[in-house]
Amino acid sequence: MSNYDAIVIGAGHNGLTNAAYLAKAGLNVVVLEKNEYIGGAAVSRELHEGWKYSNCSYVCSMMRQALHRDLDLGRHGLLLVPYLGTINFGDGDERLFSYHDEQAAHLELKRHSPHDADAMHRFQSDLTRYSQLIRKTLLRTPPDPTSLRPRDIMEFLYLAKQFWKLGEKEIYEYVRFFTMSAADFLDDYFENDLIKAAMASPGIIGTALGVYSPGSSYILLHHVMGDVDGSIGAWGLARGGMGAISAALAGAAQEHGAEIRTNAGVQQVLVKNGKAVGVVLENGDEVYARIVVSNLDAKRTFTRIMEKNDLPDGIYEKARNFKIRGSSGKVNIALSGMPKFSGVPENRYINRGGQGFTGSMETMERAYDCWKRGRWSDDPFVESVIPSAWDPTVAPPGQHWMSNFVQYCPPELADGPWTPEKRDQFGQTVIDKIERYSPGFSDLIVHMEVRTPHEIEQEIGLTEGNIFQGELTIDQLFFNRPFPGYGQYRMPVRNLYMCGSSTHPGGGVSSACGANAAREILIDLRRPNTVPEDDFYDE
Amino acid sequence: MKFDHTHFRQALLRTPFHDRFVELSTTEEWMAWNTYKVPRVVDKLPTEYFAVRSGCAVMDLTPMEKYRISGRGARDYLDRLVTRDISKLKAGRVTYVVWCNDEGKVIDDGTVFQLGENDYRLCAQHHQFDWLLMSARGFDVDIQVETHDVAALAVQGPTSWSVLAAAGISNLEQLKPFGIADLRCGDIPVTVSRTGYTGDLGYELWMDPANALQVWDAIFSVQGQYDIHAMGLSALEMVRIEAGFIMPGFDFNTAEATIRNGYDRSPFEVGLGWVVNLDKGHFTGRKALLAEKSRPAKRRLTKIVVDGNKPVGEAFIYDGKNGKQTGEIKCATWSPILKANLALADIEFINGRLPAQLWARIDYQRELKWHSAWAECHSHSKPFYVPEYRSATPPMRY
Structure with a gap:
């Protein structure tokens, strides 16, 4: 039996961030991780000698710069390199190359549609405008709309002011945008199907929605609101794989005195007199602390490691009905050489970044149809990256590793449970x-x-x-995340908090959830805040 | 123009005149303009500047966005698009226009060439196809991008007419400012307009890209008689400020590219009230502009002369020496012909009027050391430099 100020369940990137900020405030913190490795879904694992896969998440753009700097992640080994030159593959011979140079990018779009090349400027301006507003909310705790506490009222006023600053026309557009489908949103700008498909693909990644489903335009924004060094919409690769992010966060947390235990799966959260007091580990050990922070998703937290009787009425049902639908698979491939793609010219600016096997809007929607019927897509959308083209640490020289993110793939199949054979058939489809x-x-x-x-x-x-620890639809966003009434990281049992992507601002390797939760915990424990304010590019 | 996969080998396109610029370039100073590679300076900036003001300068205009607008509804369409009344525009004439969004904010400026009945060319600084097509709903009009299909050359300066005449482009003497004529250079058909962005006598030549080099060579063949210089965009920047011409996207943010609320500008705010005709009937942005006109002016892009000779770069404007910040300089140049610092400044009005005093805080370097100085500024309502000869028809012969 041991005693801590805080237990963080799960060493995912948000759990580590949370632990780092609690420890920085002087708390005695332990992070309990069920796996023998840390990082949760931000990991680099060597499953085949010489290759390091980022097994789950594979690119990074949302990591809050202010946290990166504040936790000194660079010194702890984190290097985020922007990657360039994605190719989108149409159903047939069409190819859409993306260049970071504005002029080259314009010419490439013009090749497909002179209209769309021009419309891209309007599209980028609008998306940037939407991004800038939403970015302001990332490292802030959502206000409670039913509360009259000064802090909530002030926060609402802050948001209203930011919203008002958009201007009348843009306020209407913004509200509309949140409920649209990616397809409807893109129809306002583009005519070319491949351009639309390429732009729509961020609208489905990680979600069990299709490009024509209402709500997918927000998912699109969620994927383009990040940045690499101010280039909004750009994505970066972590040198050494996504595990480098977790390793750097762990380094920061440990430097501030946090303890990280692996092979320490939590069986159950201990609740006494309506307060969380500790946890029981799978090996039977008990660990006690003043507070317990769960980095697990909301459904897992409340339906798997909590006793139903310990929860107020209705919470179990909310957790059970929390929308957390699996929709994606991941195929990590070690390659003996750089693959060659048909219809793609030799060019150092493309073919070294990502590949989007997008097909067309219809192909993507048909892929979604399969998911609805409990099958993996027979012609799936695949988003690939070959990090080894940039990163010398993840594959032997001249050889490569390719990350393939696949949609759609259901968590349960209509024809019975997943088996290794079915899994391999899915892999073969990819x-x-x-x-x-x-x-x-x-x-x-x-x-x-x-x-x-x-x-x-x-x-x-x-x-x-x-991958988002819960769908990013408006019913589960902001002060509704994970549940209405619990949007401020405090959970229905006293001294229990959540710090994972099930909380605001949701999925993505941003560290924002963990940091926001730490700020709330420190308020409750009457400790000085250690979490910095965010940086903005539009001020 | 057909684009193929190989364009990436040259991220920037080459204009049909590119080879000639390469031969003449001693600086190798190139820049991107609208997806084309063009010279910033070909040889020496003062030489290029004085070529415009004293002799003849030749500049590549091909990257200018060009749209062909035709069809029975073309005139109505354009009249609806732009703020100016173009219903009286005639074939063979050009006019300067500006167009706005519904909020009355400037999307771009440009020139409309009426080439024939129901046949117009719109030249614009920025990509406009998206906006032009959106505005075309309900009009019997056909809009084509012809940026890459028409090569264009600006021939500017007091001797430009003499140069073109000597180069074999005859029947140009009666062409009035803003006139268009279909002529020949030798056997080659060339459309010539008496237009320009320099404020000097000058012409713009429009031709098939296949004939571009022959026209260029014809012009430069008379170099023995006249001093002719190829010119880059740096010299153009100097002369256009002297002439009081504005550049959307540089002097102010264009509406469709504006992300932050309030960062776009109306025609009144950029000093283009004279191209807004609120009485001509409905056009895009009219309602907002009517409303704006009924209120006191909030700001104006103002031509100012900055005292002294300290190089004016980016600087704030104050309503007095050590006063309150009230604006900022958007572009500036030293005018070799006027021996003065000229600038366009975005200035906030006080009670609907320009502040009585304007001062600029100028940061400048001397041998890598920064200095700071106050300079008084004087607003100027007319273009800074307008040579009388520029509108004479026929032009002065050299």
């Missing part, structure tokens, strides 16, 4: 898709890891393998 655009691709495969939502849930603990 390879077949890539092979269509890269003849000979299969011959380059040295090793591969196929992860369906089933594997992701089993290994990482994300319910249904949902």
Whole structure:
């Protein structure tokens, strides 16, 4: 039996961030991780000698710069490199190359549609405007709309002021935007299907929505509101894989005195007299603390590691009905060489970044149809990145690793449970898709890891393998996240907090949830705040 | 123009005149303009500047966005699009226009060329196809991008007419300012307009890109008689400020590219009230502009002369020496011909009027050391430099 100020359940990136800020405030913190490795879904694992896979999350753009600087993550080994030159593959021979140079990018779009090339400027201005507002909320605690506490009222006034600053026309547009589908949103700008498909793809990543589903335009924004060094919408690769982010956060947390225990899965949160007092580990050990912070998703927290009797009425049902639908799989492939893609010219500015096997709007919607019927997509949307083209630490020289994010893949199949055979068939579907655009691709495969939502849930603990710890739809965003009335990181049992992506601002490797939760906890414990204010580019 | 996969080998396109600029370039100072590679300075900035003011300067205009607007509804369409009354525009004439969004904020400026009946060319600084098509709903009009299909060359300066005449482009002497004529340079058809962005006598030549080099060579073939210089965009920046011309996207943010509320500008605010005709009938942005006109002016892009000779770069404007900040300089140049610092400044009005005093706080370097100085500024309502000869028809012969 041991005593701490705070227990953080789960060493995902938000749990580590939370622990770092609590420890920085002088608290005695322990992080309990069920796996033998830390990082949750931000990991780099060597499953085949010489290759380091970012097994789950694979690119980074949302990490809050202010936290990166404040926790000195650079000194703890984190290096985020922007990557360039994604190719989007149409159903047939069409290819859309993205260049970071504005002029080259314009010419490439013009090749597909002179109209769309011009409309892209308007699209980018509008998206940037939407991003700038939402970015202001990331490192802030959502106000409670039913509260009359000065802090909540002040926070609402702050938001109203930011919102008002948009101007009349933009306020209308913004409200409309939140409930639209990605397809409807893009129809306001573009005519070319491949351009639309490429732009729509961030609208479905990680969500069990299709490009035509209302709400997918917000998901699109969620994926483009990040930045790398001020280039909003750009994505970066963590040198050494996503595990480098977790390692740096762990380094910062430990430097401030936090303890991290692996192979320490939590069986149950102990509640006495309506207060969380500690946890029981899977090995039977008990750990006690003044507060308990769960980095697990809301469903797992309240339906798996809490006793139903310990919860106020209705919370179990809310957790059970929390929308956390798995929709994506991940195929990590070690390659003996750089794959060649058909219809793609030799060019150092493209073909070294990402590949979007987007097809068309219809292909993406049909892929979603399969998911609805409890099957993986037979012609899936695949977003790939070859980090080894940039990162010398993740594959042997001249050889490569390719991260393939796949939609859609259901957590449960209509024809019975997942089996290793079905998992491999799913993997083969992905390879077949890539092979269509890269003849000979299969011959380059040295090793591969196929992860369906089933594997992701089993290994990482994300319910249904949902990468956001819960859908990012407006009913589960902001002060509604995870549940209405619990948007400020304090949970229905006293001294119990949540700090994972199930809380505001949601999924993505941002560290914002963990930091926001730390700020609330420190207020409750009457400790000075250690969490910095965010940086903004629009001020 | 057809784009193929290989364009990435050159991230920037080459204009049809590019090879000639390469031959003449001693600076190798290139820049991007609207997806084309163009010279910033070809040889020496003062030489290029004085070519415009004293002799003849030749500049590549090909990257200018060009749209062909035709069809029975073309005139009505354009009249609805732009703030100016163009219903009286005639074939063979050009007019300067500006167009706004519904909020009455400037999207871009440009020139409308009426090439024939129901046949117009719109030249714009920025990409406009998106906006032009959106505005075309309900009009019987066809809009094509012809940026890459028409090569364009500006021939500017007091001797420009003499140069073109000597180069074999005849029948130009009766062409009035803002007139267009279909002529020939030798056997080559060339459309010539008496237009420019320099404030000097000058012409713009429009041609098939296939003939571009022949026209160029014809012009430069008379170099023995006349001093002709190829010119880059740096010299253009100097002369356009002298002439009091504004540049959307540089002197103020264009409406469709504006992210922050209040950072866009109306035609009145950028000093283009004279191209707004609120009586001509409905046009896009009219309602907002009517409302704006009924209120006291909030700000104005103002031509100012900054005292002294300290190089004016980016600077704040104050309503007095050590006063309150009231604006900022958007572009500035030293005028070699006027021996003065000229600038366009975005200035906030006080009670609907320009502040009585304007001072600029100028930060400048001397041998890498920064200094700071106050300089009084004087507003100027007319263009800074307008040579009388520029509108004479026929032009002065050299």
